[in-house]
Amino acid sequence: MKKGSTNAVKTLVISSACAGAILLLPSKGEAALGDQVLRNGMKHPDVKELQRALLQQGYLKSSYVTGYYGSITTNAVKQFQKKHHLVIDGITGKMTVRAITQTTGIKTPPSTPKTAEAAYKTLKQGSQGIEVERLQRKLKELKYFKYPKITGYYGRVTADAVKAYQREKKITVSGIADDRTQLLLFKTSSTAPAKGQMPVSAKPKPASGALRLNSVGSEVYELQSNLKDLGFYSYSLDRIFGKRTEAGVKSFQKAYKLPVTGAADSKTLAKLSAEVKKKKDEQAPPPSTGLRLKSVGPQVYQLQSNLKALGFYTYKMDNIFGKMTESSVKSFQKAYKLPVTGVADSRTLEKITAEVKKKGIEPAKPETAAKPFSVINLVGDAAELVGTPYTWGGDTLEEGFDCSGFLVYLFKKQNVQLPRTVASIWSAGKPVSKPKVGDIVFFETYKKGPSHAGIYIGNSNFVHSGSRGVTVSDFRLSYWTDRYLGAKQLY
Template identity: 40%
Template sequence: MNGTLEHVVKQSFIYSYLLSQPFAAYVDAYPALQNKILQEAEQLQYGEHGESVRILQHKLSKLSYYDDQIDGELGILTEHALKKFQKDYGMSITGEADSETIHAIIKAEKKRKIRQIEKMSETIYPGMHSEDVKIIQDTLKYFGYYEGEIDGIYGPLTQKALEVAEEEHDLELTKGVTQASLQAMYQKDKDVKVKEDVEPQSASTTKKKIKNVQVKSQDYSGVIQTAKALIGTPYVWGGTAPGGFDCSGFIQYVYETQSVTVPRTVSDMWNFASGVSKPSVGDLVFFETYKPGPSHMGIYIGDGKFIHAGESRGVEISALNNSYWKDKYLGAKRVSN
């Protein structure tokens, strides 16, 4: 059995094996086979769960769009991560992982891998021990050729993996690995053609789009009116209704009256919303109170004030420059309608 056939059989076996294993067993081991699992899902939408969603969350995390637990549940935070990715790459913003979005995520991941290859400084030969060898091993592992530890040592395992890759891709790899030969592996991969460019839109285009969204849909008057109408509502730990609110329950309730779904907890809301340099009316303001990190929040209403559900007096309006809140202020974030 030659190297190529051996690798094809091995991949088929591994693919069947992965489907029966816990996600943690292969999370970083076989990205190319993860791509196959993800593409076979075709479309993932809110409320779905399973291994395909775990892989989706993992890839979005690697691309810095998702920063929460990889739990296999396509909930609010995963949906929001998909929307951010779709907006950055000029796609229809649906929050669903359709075939186009899945294809774009895989291409974006490969582009990131190729950028790592561009950091290589020299041709690599057997016996070398360097950061460049780690890049080679990472590339080989992506395609399932390399099973060892990414340790930067060009030993027998790395050599064997290069031999199989060389035969399958018809590239010269064992006589000296270069940037060009590794990049060609991604470009030859029949799963996704990297030469089809995939890049986030330019900063100027993104800013223009954000501005248009704000003009057309960012109207927080209903949010502010509803929030002010609830002044005096008592504070209740875990409260999510007008009979009593905690700080995040208050925010969630107010936004839901405007048909905007947001996460339940302060920390999830911090990850969900987009950061802004200074608050505008309707933005969320966050504070570090009883534990490290964001633990309290309110809605900015202008003139240096915010409305929130405080433990002492319930829903009330407070000033950001109050000595207590000023010292605990973490920053402002924005929820897009």
């Protein structure tokens, strides 16, 4: 998009956000079960979610999962309400949704014996960790999981992939990876894990303590990380000891004259740790000195300006030590045979200043004051990110955002450095009785305390990064009002 047209869109969105956020209201397709009251005569994807839940509990037949709320769905809801001692009106409101979702979450599939202990941990929306990573990887292998990255977070994309698999295998379509679903999905595995643990592959880590092909877990993650630090592994840290990890171990063993087995035994791991420590000790500056990633202020501006004068920095000088500044510092350090750390320590800064002076360039003058915080720009920048995918742990435009990463990214553009987690952002903010545009609104979702947050943009709307990516939601919907904790000012 051309710059002029981008600015025009941004201006239009900003004015809408501050005057009522009319253009940013969520579409019907963006809502989730519980976001609105469902009743007779409605046709909506949420109705289909409701019907699937009723199907799972035996109140509907599969042929009635249509997305249309007719008399059959109304009667099924009435039967459910009667059994659960709710107002029998056939309307799916807040109390009915809550009862349905709670009941669905604990209901055992008909074909699974109630006395059997589950071999796999039940995974559903909001779950995260290595069990989810393994599920996503298997679904991707079978072409059900379409998202380009394995995130380890169970959001709407993962739920849809599970539903597609369940539909194909003609089992209950719930979007929840329960024991029955995972047993079928991982049926080629030779063993099942104990309840609540991650399923392991056919070749588990041997009792000797060595890591080898098909080992999984945090120890493999550390192994991959160390190999990567030393240049023997250049792939993602996925916690799975595959062929690439084995090749990295063999290359390391060969380079350090160890038996080339491909298995990371105790001797290999000890040598690897020692070499990583040695490298870090050689390169790392004192922890309390120097400008580094996430540093902000006039000293960063001066650094950027000097690097620009020397031809190592070609971007806008913005007072923020980001990836581009780090890359420029590394280039300078490499050119002048300094330890390539990306940190502008005292030695690096002195060399930069000397080279600027040697070339007869006027020393850069630091900006005396950062630009003032702009609510208009904050909201406008947020509006331009609508549609960016959700990525657990993400805090860049390239990889996508999680909830707090989205906030950190936007406030950083306004020269405000936020803590990285929702809970710590909540602790750092100044409480306000009523949110105004630019304040952060907090919610209690999957765990006790603040666990989700977004930026209030006016007219009862807020922009946030959830399982569907960056989107705008109506603050007044029952799902959010039931979970609202409060608002805080962070600027």
